[in-house]
Amino acid sequence: xxxxxxxxxxxxxNAIGDLVRHYFPNAAGYANGFLTIISLLLIVAxxxxxxxxxxxxxxxxxxxxxxxxxxxxxxxxxSTADGLKLIFKxxxxxxxxxxxxxxxxxxxxxxxxxxxxxxxxxxxxLQVADPAGGALYVLGIxxxxxxxxxxxxxxxxxxxxLLGAMRSGAQMISFEISLALIMLLIVMVSGTASLxxxxxxxxxxxxxxxxxxxxxxxxxAFVMYMISSTAELNRAPFDISEAESELTGGFATEYSxxxxxxxxxxxxxxxxxxxxxxxxxxxxxFLAPQVGIGPLDAFFEFIPGFVWFFCKTVVVIxxxxxxxxxxxxxxxxxxxxxEWKMLLPANLALLPAAGFFLAMGWTL
Amino acid sequence: xxxxxxxxNNNSVLHSSAYYLQKIxxxxxxxxxxxxxxxxxxxxxxxIITQQYPENRESLRMMDRFRGHLIMIHDANNQHHCxxxxxCEKACPNGTISVxxxxxxxxxxMLGRYLYRFSQCTLCNLCVESCPFxxxxxxxxxxxAKYDRQLLTYILxxx
Numbered sequence: 071x072x073x074x075x076x077x078x079x080x081x082x083x084n085a086i087g088d089l090v091r092h093y094f095p096n097a098a099g100y101a102n103g104f105l106t107i108i109s110l111l112l113i114v115a116x117x118x119x120x121x122x123x124x125x126x127x128x129x130x131x132x133x134x135x136x137x138x139x140x141x142x143x144x145x146x147x148x149s150t151a152d153g154l155k156l157i158f159k160x161x162x163x164x165x166x167x168x169x170x171x172x173x174x175x176x177x178x179x180x181x182x183x184x185x186x187x188x189x190x191x192x193x194x195x196l197q198v199a200d201p202a203g204g205a206l207y208v209l210g211i212x213x214x215x216x217x218x219x220x221x222x223x224x225x226x227x228x229x230x231x232l233l234g235a236m237r238s239g240a241q242m243i244s245f246e247i248s249l250a251l252i253m254l255l256i257v258m259v260s261g262t263a264s265l266x267x268x269x270x271x272x273x274x275x276x277x278x279x280x281x282x283x284x285x286x287x288x289x290x291a292f293v294m295y296m297i298s299s300t301a302e303l304n305r306a307p308f309d310i311s312e313a314e315s316e317l318t319g320g321f322a323t324e325y326s327x328x329x330x331x332x333x334x335x336x337x338x339x340x341x342x343x344x345x346x347x348x349x350x351x352x353x354x355x356f357l358a359p360q361v362g363i364g365p366l367d368a369f370f371e372f373i374p375g376f377v378w379f380f381c382k383t384v385v386v387i388x389x390x391x392x393x394x395x396x397x398x399x400x401x402x403x404x405x406x407x408x409e410w411k412m413l414l415p416a417n418l419a420l421l422p423a424a425g426f427f428l429a430m431g432w433t434l
Numbered sequence: 435x436x437x438x439x440x441x442x443n444n445n446s447v448l449h450s451s452a453y454y455l456q457k458i459x460x461x462x463x464x465x466x467x468x469x470x471x472x473x474x475x476x477x478x479x480x481x482i483i484t485q486q487y488p489e490n491r492e493s494l495r496m497m498d499r500f501r502g503h504l505i506m507i508h509d510a511n512n513q514h515h516c517x518x519x520x521x522c523e524k525a526c527p528n529g530t531i532s533v534x535x536x537x538x539x540x541x542x543x544m545l546g547r548y549l550y551r552f553s554q555c556t557l558c559n560l561c562v563e564s565c566p567f568x569x570x571x572x573x574x575x576x577x578x579a580k581y582d583r584q585l586l587t588y589i590l591x592x593x
Contacts (some may be wrong), residue, residue, distance in 0.1 A: 131475065132472045135482060135484045136482055392469060
């Protein structure tokens, strides 16, 4: 049997991981791996439940409504009830659909989100794997969800689904370029592509985070990341792949029951992953925000890193929701204009500018 | 974004980049002002108009412009202002109202029964607008469901 170096493969150095390592030194690698998979599965299963509730409440507040109030305290169990309902509903296969691909398609985005979760640094030692090319891995895996959407549109045997999927494919592939270029920018300035190392390169005060460290450029890059990741997530104002008013739900038109739930859940976990990556790249990841006031900094440092990670991520998620419930939807040609004629040139100008700033030492 | 760029009169790099920059800045400003509007609603929960209806049934107050079914205004002595002129009956497009008059002891016309068939009413308010005496108004009651159609015919005057 190949003895894996457990310390590097599973850098789970939290209390539970150390406990397992102490009592079962031989099986620690497998036990910890199993535990991490279980905990990631739990996160993937429970996060969308919370995020869907949050989305509905936030949307309601933006529209001067109350949102779900009946199931549980302020509707907290509403999305659980919805999820249960979706699980027990029948999955209908449209006539002439390619049933194997039809069932396969929703699994791809869901598994892609799960795979990206494995490299997210939740805390100093709370990360399943830390490959040296973490940023590259994130980009590669998130391409899987495009595949899932395209397959869903194709296998549904429905012209609306196909149109939605084609639009979505064009949109996600286009905006992936900007996303990659912005990640490349941070990889360039921090000098590493490992997500944990990128977080550690932002140690210090709040001004050492990459959003502030490069004057102006950091904020511009963050705004551009937000735009392109919103497009990558297929969320409003870039939800032309769903476009309820034009395409009756786009690629998910023919889906029902658990298959639809998987698309829906994947969308929300994807939102969390995108926000988590924004946190990692721009907002200091799991690092506590140090403002330079002694006692406050000590207090912030006392709060564990994963709490900071989740707080920052929820702030970014709130930004996504704020965008969604404020901005009107773009047309497909406006979307392509935005990416190819505005974001991409700006990105290409940003990269050498950031290099110039670093070379001149113009950092905070 | 796709309409022809008429405001760029020549294709010099300076002009087009100025156009590009101006577009980004004006776009960002308008997006930010939109976000300001929505966050204003978010941080002001007092603007929420949705009611938790069965829970706050005791304290619920309808909006003034709400139109429930027609009522006749009675004062403290149970007197109303209706003279039985029948203008409201003529104004009603649906035949909802029947003003049945009678004669008092002096032989003058007075209101006998003011029949109001709520099952036919569209709550259009034309009867209230046409009444010269201000005798009728639209009520605030909204729990109007009944198990029998007959129960939807009301006699509005109490005397």
